[in-house]
Structure formats: C-alpha cells, structure tokens
Amino acid sequence: MIEPLASAQMRVRDHLLAPDTLVRALASGRRKGQRPRWTRVELRYVDLKAGRRLQITRYDETQAHVSNHGPDDAPAAVAELLAEPFGNWHVETTAETVQLRVTKGGEAAVGITAGVAAVAERAHDRAKARMLPEDDPVLVALGISDAKGVVKPTRRAKYRQVEEFLRELGASVDDALGAGRLAPTAEDPLRVVDLGCGNAYLTFAAHAWLSRVRGLPVRLVGVDVKEQSRAHNTEVARRLGVEDQVTFVKAGIDDVVLEETPQVVLALHACDTATDDALARAVEWSADLVLAAPCCHKDVSRQLRSRPAPAPYSLLTRDGILRERFADTLTDALRAALLRTRGYRVDVVEFVGSEHTPRNTLIRAAATGAVASGADEELAALTATWQVEPKLAELLG
Known part of the structure; x- marks a missing residue:
C-alpha cells in the first residue's frame, strides 16, 4: 500500500x-x-x-x-x-x-x-556473525574445511573471500527484496546464474546462503566452458543433495542458452573481456541484480599502450606498471558508466582485502529502469579523452 x-x-x-x-x-x-x-x-x-x-x-x-x-x-x-x-x-x-x-x-x-519472525539474538559477545559457519557441508564438500568442520590453514584466504562476497550478495539481495525488485516464491524461485563458475566455490556458497540461511527459494545455474568443471560440479551438487536446485552447463559466457531468464547474474574473476561478455549478457537478460569481480584488464591496457595519453596525463601511462593499474581503474569506470546508460544503479567497491586476493574490486549493479542523469555525456567524454573503445560498448551495440 x-x-x-x-x-x-x-x-x-x-x-x-x-x-x-x-x-x-x-x-x-x-x-x-x-x-x-x-x-x-x-x-x-x-x-x-x-x-x-x-x-x-x-x-x-x-x-x-x-x-x-x-x-x-x-x-x-x-x-x-x-x-x-x-x-x-x-x-x-x-x-x-x-x-x-x-x-x-x-x-x-x-x-x-x-507471522512470527526469527527469535531475536541478544548476546553482545557472540562470535562474529558468519555468512556460512566453518562446518557448513558446502565448505567441507568444496575442500575449504576439513572433515571436522574446521577451515584448512591453506584455505583461509578462500574462506574469507567467500564470506565477504556473501556479505555483498546478501546486502544487494536484501536491498532488491525491500525495493520489491525481487519477490521469489516457491512457484517462481529466485533465478541466479554464475557465469564462468570454474570450480563453483561461490556458486555453491551463494546457493547455500540464499536457500538455507536467507530462506529463499532458489534455482541456480553455473556456466563454464570446461566439461571437466561441469562434471565435477554436478557431482558435488549430487553429494550435497541439491542437484534439483543447482545445475551446471558447459558453454561460453557469450553463447550460453538458458531455459529461464536469470534475475541475478554473478561473474567472479572472469578474465579480461570475459567480464564484458558477462555484463553484456546481464543487460541482454534485463537482470535485476549483477555482481561482477573483474580480472586482468588487458584490453584497455593494450589500447593505452598504442595511443598517446591526453595532456597533461602522459605520466600515468609512461611506465608499464602504472599503465596497467590505471587501465584497471579506467576499464571498470567505463563498465560502470555503460551500465548506468542502460538503466542500472552502479557501485564499484572493494569486497575483500588485497592481502587475500589482488582481484578484489566488485561491480555491483541494480536495475532501476531509468538512465542516470548525464550518464551518456560522461561516458562520451571519458572515451574521447582517452581514445579508447571499451569492449562492453561494442557488445552492447
């Protein structure tokens, strides 16, 4: 009302x-x-x-x-x-x-x-709230925790990455639910796709948190180009007893065909322009929520190497290491700008400390249906100044 x-x-x-x-x-x-x-x-x-x-x-x-x-x-x-x-x-x-x-x-x-909500937890000195406890069956099945339910010393960084990603996913989903953009039911579950899922650490973790912790009906599809990944992940889903809710297909990000249009698109550490492929598919599907953690921004770095930098910014691209780091920033700024021109509200955040992974930038986009004021002008000015052609702009036409 x-x-x-x-x-x-x-x-x-x-x-x-x-x-x-x-x-x-x-x-x-x-x-x-x-x-x-x-x-x-x-x-x-x-x-x-x-x-x-x-x-x-x-x-x-x-x-x-x-x-x-x-x-x-x-x-x-x-x-x-x-x-x-x-x-x-x-x-x-x-x-x-x-x-x-x-x-x-x-x-x-x-x-x-x-209806009665969950019982309130009043303890002040409780242990830090975990998105998934160390003994969660998913973490054991993925080899992050041992058989006793304790995270392995060599997998601490991976566990921290999973936890922080789930915090970002949780906040984004709560925001979308509160805004009425997402309203999953048993008859129409939340539809999620993980593009370039690899060994599906975050795929299974996302499903576990959304379904068991958050209590949402979920149907999740993992996509990877390797048949080995599809077979391995399918077997893990079978052992966890979630094969009817989590399925895997062998396909590329740019050509995968899904039976149902996803509402949430995940793309974690897809290399170079594979992240652009994922973002373009999300726009094509009119996804309500997109979370992408880019990796190795080579395309724009190559373009910067072959073109003179605008005055007075030549020092930003003269040295290789500075050019690569600037290319990372410029690439993700352009991606965010392009999504804003397609009716998304976009935030670019750090989702885990750099001591755990150097690839710690997360592009978080929520569909609003309205183009941000001045978004087209900002994008045009940025691409003209640096004389670059973002891959995502090409994919979006």
Missing part, C-alpha cells in the same frame, strides 16, 4: 524503539538523486551488563562502525538514521515483517507480512 512517507517512518520508528520485539532491521539503497552517508545500516538489541541496548552497525565502503545506545539516546540515533535518504527499510519483529520502499514520488510503498 502507498502512504505518506512520514507516517510510514513513524511505524518503522516505533518498531526500532521496541527492545522486546525488534528482531532485526536493515536500511539500504538510496532515494532518487540522493545518497546516504552509509551503504547500509543494521539494527538489533543486545543485552549488556548495563542493560538492553540498541546496537547500530553502520557500513561504509570499507568497514563496519558499531555503536550501542541506551533508552536516553536511542531515539535520537534512530531519528538520525530515518533522516538519511535510504531507499528501503526491512524490519523484522516477533509479530510481523515490515518492508518500506520510498517511491520516485517520495511516498512510501509499505508491505506487512504477519
């Missing part, structure tokens, strides 16, 4: 300030033409020695900032968050779930689902 934003926010405020019934709340997304100070905010109540406190975790592009608020200052902290131009609020209580989405006209689209 549509109602004035102020009244809808008062309902959210009342839930946020109810220490006995609030289970969890999440603020995410942004309103048209505005950007909140935080990428997302999570709220829950915790029990401390001094009593029950409202714990607020604010996320920026690189880290989480946690604060605890008592009865005296919690109302002000909540009011400050409600004043931020978040596009979506998702509030779970012991009695109902409230989803608030701010419309383009500045009103509130509110959905309320009755």
Whole structure:
C-alpha cells in the first residue's frame, strides 16, 4: 500500500524503539538523486551488563562502525538514521515483517507480512556473525574445511573471500527484496546464474546462503566452458543433495542458452573481456541484480599502450606498471558508466582485502529502469579523452 512517507517512518520508528520485539532491521539503497552517508545500516538489541541496548552497525565502503545506545539516546540515533535518504527499510519483529520502499514520488510503498519472525539474538559477545559457519557441508564438500568442520590453514584466504562476497550478495539481495525488485516464491524461485563458475566455490556458497540461511527459494545455474568443471560440479551438487536446485552447463559466457531468464547474474574473476561478455549478457537478460569481480584488464591496457595519453596525463601511462593499474581503474569506470546508460544503479567497491586476493574490486549493479542523469555525456567524454573503445560498448551495440 502507498502512504505518506512520514507516517510510514513513524511505524518503522516505533518498531526500532521496541527492545522486546525488534528482531532485526536493515536500511539500504538510496532515494532518487540522493545518497546516504552509509551503504547500509543494521539494527538489533543486545543485552549488556548495563542493560538492553540498541546496537547500530553502520557500513561504509570499507568497514563496519558499531555503536550501542541506551533508552536516553536511542531515539535520537534512530531519528538520525530515518533522516538519511535510504531507499528501503526491512524490519523484522516477533509479530510481523515490515518492508518500506520510498517511491520516485517520495511516498512510501509499505508491505506487512504477519507471522512470527526469527527469535531475536541478544548476546553482545557472540562470535562474529558468519555468512556460512566453518562446518557448513558446502565448505567441507568444496575442500575449504576439513572433515571436522574446521577451515584448512591453506584455505583461509578462500574462506574469507567467500564470506565477504556473501556479505555483498546478501546486502544487494536484501536491498532488491525491500525495493520489491525481487519477490521469489516457491512457484517462481529466485533465478541466479554464475557465469564462468570454474570450480563453483561461490556458486555453491551463494546457493547455500540464499536457500538455507536467507530462506529463499532458489534455482541456480553455473556456466563454464570446461566439461571437466561441469562434471565435477554436478557431482558435488549430487553429494550435497541439491542437484534439483543447482545445475551446471558447459558453454561460453557469450553463447550460453538458458531455459529461464536469470534475475541475478554473478561473474567472479572472469578474465579480461570475459567480464564484458558477462555484463553484456546481464543487460541482454534485463537482470535485476549483477555482481561482477573483474580480472586482468588487458584490453584497455593494450589500447593505452598504442595511443598517446591526453595532456597533461602522459605520466600515468609512461611506465608499464602504472599503465596497467590505471587501465584497471579506467576499464571498470567505463563498465560502470555503460551500465548506468542502460538503466542500472552502479557501485564499484572493494569486497575483500588485497592481502587475500589482488582481484578484489566488485561491480555491483541494480536495475532501476531509468538512465542516470548525464550518464551518456560522461561516458562520451571519458572515451574521447582517452581514445579508447571499451569492449562492453561494442557488445552492447
């Protein structure tokens, strides 16, 4: 239902300030033409020695900032968050779930689902919340954890990469659910494709989190050009008992044919222009959500090597190592700009520390249906200045 934003926010405020019934709340997304100070905010109540406190975790592009608020200052902290131009609020209580989405006209689209939510976890000193615990069957099946359910010392970096990717996926999916862009049901599950899935670490992890942790009906397809990968991953799915929900096909990113159009497209560490192939397919499918972690940006680097840099930027491309690093940045900036011209809201973030993998940039795009103001002009100016022809522009026509 549509109602004035102020009244809808008062309902959210009342839930946020109810220490006995609030289970969890999440603020995410942004309103048209505005950007909140935080990428997302999570709220829950915790029990401390001094009593029950409202714990607020604010996320920026690189880290989480946690604060605890008592009865005296919690109302002000909540009011400050409600004043931020978040596009979506998702509030779970012991009695109902409230989803608030701010419309383009500045009103509130509110959905309320009755029923008992998950039991609130009030412990303050709990271990850091894991997207998938170390003993999860998926991690054991993939060889990240041993038979005792402990992550192997040599696989710590891989486990951290999986965890941080799932955090980004979780935040993006929660945002899309809250905005009403995704609404999976048992009859129409969430359709996900992982392009260039390789050994499918993130494919299986994404399915495990979305289906078992988040409780969403999911149908996921992994795509890889190698028959060996398809056979191996299919056997892992069989051992995990998810072969009816997770399937694999042998095909290239640019020519794969899927039975159903995917709503979520993943492409993690696809080399060079394979990332462009993945982004182009996502646009072709009108995917609601895209998460791509690029790898080895060779195409634009080659173009920069053969063309003079515009004044006064020749120092950026004179030395090979600087040219390669600049090409990485320029390539992903152009990809983001191209997606904005096709009706996507795009963020480029670091999803895991560089000590775990040097390929740690994530392009996160959500369909809005509206071209960002000035997107075409910005793209034209950037390509003209550097005299480059992005592969993605060619693929998108």
